[in-house]
Amino acid sequence: MNTSMLLILALLLMAMAFTLGRKRSIAVAGGSQGIRNLNSLPGYYGTLSALWCGIPSILILVVWVLFDDYIIQQIIIQELPSSTQALSDSELGLLLNTVSNMAINDTSTLSAEPYIIAAAERLNSLQHISQMALTVVFICVTMGLSWFSWMRVSPDLKARVKVENVFKIALLMCASIAVFTTAGIVFSVIFESIKFFQSVPFFDFIFGLQWSPQMAIREGQIGGSGAFGAVPLFAGTMLISAIAMIIAVPAGLMAAIYLSEYASPRVRTFVKPALEVLAGVPTVVYGFFAALTVAPYLRETGSMFGLSVSSESALAAGLVMGVMIIPFVSSLSDDVINAVPQSLRDGSFGLGATHSETIKQVIIPAALPGIVGGILLAVSRAIGETMIVVMAAGLAANLTANPMESVTTVTVQIVTLLVGDQEFNSPKTLSAFALGLILFVITLILNSIALMVVKKYREQYE
Amino acid sequence: MKTKINENDTQITQDVSTLQTVGNVFSDNAKMSMRNVNVFYDDKQAIHDVSLDIGKNEVVAMIGPSGCGKSTFLRCMNRMNDTIDSCRIEGDFRLEKDDIYHPKQDVVALRARVGIVFQKPNPFPKSIYDNVAYGPKVHGLAASKTDLDEIVEVSLRKAGLWAEVKDRLTAPGTGLSGGQQQRLCIARTIAVGPEVILMDEPCSALDPIATAKIEELMAELSQNFTIAIVTHSMQQAARVSQRTAYFHMGKLIEVNDTKRVFTNPEHELTEAYITGRFG
Numbered sequence: 001m002n003t004s005m006l007l008i009l010a011l012l013l014m015a016m017a018f019t020l021g022r023k024r025s026i027a028v029a030g031g032s033q034g035i036r037n038l039n040s041l042p043g044y045y046g047t048l049s050a051l052w053c054g055i056p057s058i059l060i061l062v063v064w065v066l067f068d069d070y071i072i073q074q075i076i077i078q079e080l081p082s083s084t085q086a087l088s089d090s091e092l093g094l095l096l097n098t099v100s101n102m103a104i105n106d107t108s109t110l111s112a113e114p115y116i117i118a119a120a121e122r123l124n125s126l127q128h129i130s131q132m133a134l135t136v137v138f139i140c141v142t143m144g145l146s147w148f149s150w151m152r153v154s155p156d157l158k159a160r161v162k163v164e165n166v167f168k169i170a171l172l173m174c175a176s177i178a179v180f181t182t183a184g185i186v187f188s189v190i191f192e193s194i195k196f197f198q199s200v201p202f203f204d205f206i207f208g209l210q211w212s213p214q215m216a217i218r219e220g221q222i223g224g225s226g227a228f229g230a231v232p233l234f235a236g237t238m239l240i241s242a243i244a245m246i247i248a249v250p251a252g253l254m255a256a257i258y259l260s261e262y263a264s265p266r267v268r269t270f271v272k273p274a275l276e277v278l279a280g281v282p283t284v285v286y287g288f289f290a291a292l293t294v295a296p297y298l299r300e301t302g303s304m305f306g307l308s309v310s311s312e313s314a315l316a317a318g319l320v321m322g323v324m325i326i327p328f329v330s331s332l333s334d335d336v337i338n339a340v341p342q343s344l345r346d347g348s349f350g351l352g353a354t355h356s357e358t359i360k361q362v363i364i365p366a367a368l369p370g371i372v373g374g375i376l377l378a379v380s381r382a383i384g385e386t387m388i389v390v391m392a393a394g395l396a397a398n399l400t401a402n403p404m405e406s407v408t409t410v411t412v413q414i415v416t417l418l419v420g421d422q423e424f425n426s427p428k429t430l431s432a433f434a435l436g437l438i439l440f441v442i443t444l445i446l447n448s449i450a451l452m453v454v455k456k457y458r459e460q461y462e
Numbered sequence: 463m464k465t466k467i468n469e470n471d472t473q474i475t476q477d478v479s480t481l482q483t484v485g486n487v488f489s490d491n492a493k494m495s496m497r498n499v500n501v502f503y504d505d506k507q508a509i510h511d512v513s514l515d516i517g518k519n520e521v522v523a524m525i526g527p528s529g530c531g532k533s534t535f536l537r538c539m540n541r542m543n544d545t546i547d548s549c550r551i552e553g554d555f556r557l558e559k560d561d562i563y564h565p566k567q568d569v570v571a572l573r574a575r576v577g578i579v580f581q582k583p584n585p586f587p588k589s590i591y592d593n594v595a596y597g598p599k600v601h602g603l604a605a606s607k608t609d610l611d612e613i614v615e616v617s618l619r620k621a622g623l624w625a626e627v628k629d630r631l632t633a634p635g636t637g638l639s640g641g642q643q644q645r646l647c648i649a650r651t652i653a654v655g656p657e658v659i660l661m662d663e664p665c666s667a668l669d670p671i672a673t674a675k676i677e678e679l680m681a682e683l684s685q686n687f688t689i690a691i692v693t694h695s696m697q698q699a700a701r702v703s704q705r706t707a708y709f710h711m712g713k714l715i716e717v718n719d720t721k722r723v724f725t726n727p728e729h730e731l732t733e734a735y736i737t738g739r740f741g
Contacts, residue, residue: 343584347647350542350580351597351654352573361596366587 003065006138014054017146021049024153040160048159051166052149057142068130076123081115099123192433199427200228205434211397213417213428228431232399236407240389241382243318243403244325249375252329260337261359279327287391290320295392307404312394315403321388328378336370337363369453376450380443386411410435484728485718489517493658493688499553501534508534512714514707521689523699526709532692536660540576541569574601577656581663583643585635590627593635593646594618597654613653621649622679641672661691677702696736700724708732
């Protein structure tokens, strides 16, 4: 039987174990009147039996499938003629590939060296044996376990507690996936960054004013000297994010106030989803909107006033990014404004305050922690945004505060450093990891501040 | 003519729409007068043809079982129900000569004259000082910081809270105890200088000691203000009010001097309620 068949069999046996365990528990309790004597409801005994028989057998299945290829391969290598023992690793791999190709196709029709044909036949038979052995072991273990769990059913068995524990562990494992992934990402970035800082001093990187990552890969190549000062990149990121926030915060906040305080339910049901569509537009689309529509428009408008706006400007990228972030700010602010208790509004109205006075003096102050939290999350989003900036702000690492010039950001540089054919241990590519690390630290700090602010003031009006 | 109530409970939930208010709804010196008031939430009628006067410097208690419309009626008296879209109000509300629901009536000015204190203390998440100063600031009552300080102090004194908070006026109002918060809300209302104070079950979230303080306060306040109070506690109504109005299923059943209502009620439903047969 192959693996998927065995898996189906395991499920069937689990179902059987469930029914048997459940029946058994009723039987040991002395019929349906005796259920009160049981520690748990019959369903829990059934579930426990199913888990008892299912979890170990599926574990065996998984372990077997993971390791049998490797073990079989080792046996084949052992049995190859001594002439092949001297081969290097890559040649040996090539040989094994030939063997397994032979094994899959019909060995008799192909002409090859006899020891390869022998190995291929051996491989086939070993795989067959492995599969058979797995089937036998699997069925024995599963049956044995279901018998064992059937025997264990007794009124004193704390089935409910055990089942709850199993589910708790299962949930914990799901939760830990995200944590472990984050840890994995962080460590990989940190290790690569350490490699980078071995060739470029940390403080040169953090405080250097010159960014020019092109460097000679081989002797005598004409190229940049390789300067890794990250300040222009972070300055560019901050400039574009600041422009974006100048657009997004007032617009988003006002939209939220309108939606939650003034809009009639009918307007609200129409406008709110429409606003949230903005959040669903892919950033690439925002990117070419910025590059092809907004940037030329800004350039023309600028020239009317005698200003020279670069065709790839921080202003265009920032404006479009601001529009993109509006739904973020408005949606989060809308939620917190709605969470302000009606009693506070009543209290303010009852004193004769107008609607706008109530909003300015009572609702916004009460909702402020949540709004600030939302804004900080939006800042993190703006800093991490890449596509719009790649398309609209350019690649030139200028250190400038003039929004009409072309600047570049950290994320854009990471993209350009890693796209294309690259040597993965030159400082040029490694610098991408260092940039990523710093960016990660910055957004992490912003997020933690946001969470702290939200948490600190949350209970204030409850 | 008073008739003995049937002990059967169905008698109590009978159709009351045909009942007429007994007792005396009128007052010689009316501060507020309501005539033929009907209130609807969508199609459901919450108040049926209620008329009531509230005399100057009088405390009128409104009692009745839950859902009888007493809070709705109270909230209509300073148009707090304006914010509820489904609420429709018919009838005549007057504050002295002014029509409260006249299209040209300014709600802001009205609420400055008719203040309200809610069931649950709802101080703003601001300092104690700012809570009290909020109303005067909104209405521009204080010409200077000194004026404002004085208004705040006087209001807190009138609400009996000054001694407890004078050293921590900058502390958040939400940090006070429940009873203190409610007195802060009363101070906040007084600070605007209203003529009438509406109280919607002001003590129902408070312990007996805090309740006693607020009841004491009401007696003092009635020297300067006209008070309408909704309460679930009949003892409270008996202690603080001069007149009592009994509501039942959206109808005003009986209005009489408080003493009369609690010793010798005119209507059988009032009697059933105050003797605890339902409610």
